[in-house]
Amino acid sequence: MTDISRRDVLVGAAAIVAAANLPAIPMQAAPAEVLPAWVVGSEGEFNWQHIIARTEREARRFFAQECGDYEEDCDHETDQDGCDCCEAIASYEAERKPMWDGAPYDSITPGDWLRSGTGHVCSRCSYETFPEEGGRGVGKEAVCEECMTLADWDIVDPDRAAEIRADMADWGAPVSPANDSTDVGSQDLTHGK
Ligand SMILES: [Zn+2]
Ligand SMILES: [Zn+2]
DSSP, rough: HHHHHHHHHHHHHHHHHHHHGGGSSSSSSOOOOOOEEEEEETTTOOOOOEESSSHHHHHHHHHHTTOOOOOOOOSSSOOOOOOOOHHHHSSSEEOOOOGGGTGGGGGGOOHHHHHTTTTTTTTTOOOEEEEGGTEEEEETTTEEEGGOOOHHHOOOOHHHHHHHHHHHHHHOOOOSSSTTTOOOHHHHHGGOO
């Protein structure tokens, strides 16, 4: 009985120390465990999702589960042939997004997807766009190259904006083309380098 009460006192003291330290910890360095952020999906498809999970396999498992690819979780640590659950898990790819660690699901915007190097549908025209194809994150928006305006370039790449202005001046083109403003071909002329 003495032992128990002494341990209780010690636990209580430790808890007070921990609580006293809490306000000193900056908001961003969350004292709780920060789980890694991933994106999971199929190579070459636009089905990728942001998943927060402890391991890469767990991230793929959550995704397969959400897709309804299997009924029951198996206990296998690694992929086993002939196991429905494992095969569903193995059919997806996962990629780490360290810059999203600790960020809640609803805080990640389409713009963040492009800034993190992964494609997203354009927030303006709904076409699929990728960073390597000129898509950019502009604030919260994912913007494909065709939808990028001079005002967007001013935000994400002022040097590029200056080049575009210079090119327009060379051609004597109006800053905002009056015709075919949604035509991909004519827009390409404004940043074809
Ligand atoms: Zn399995
Ligand atoms: Zn677009």
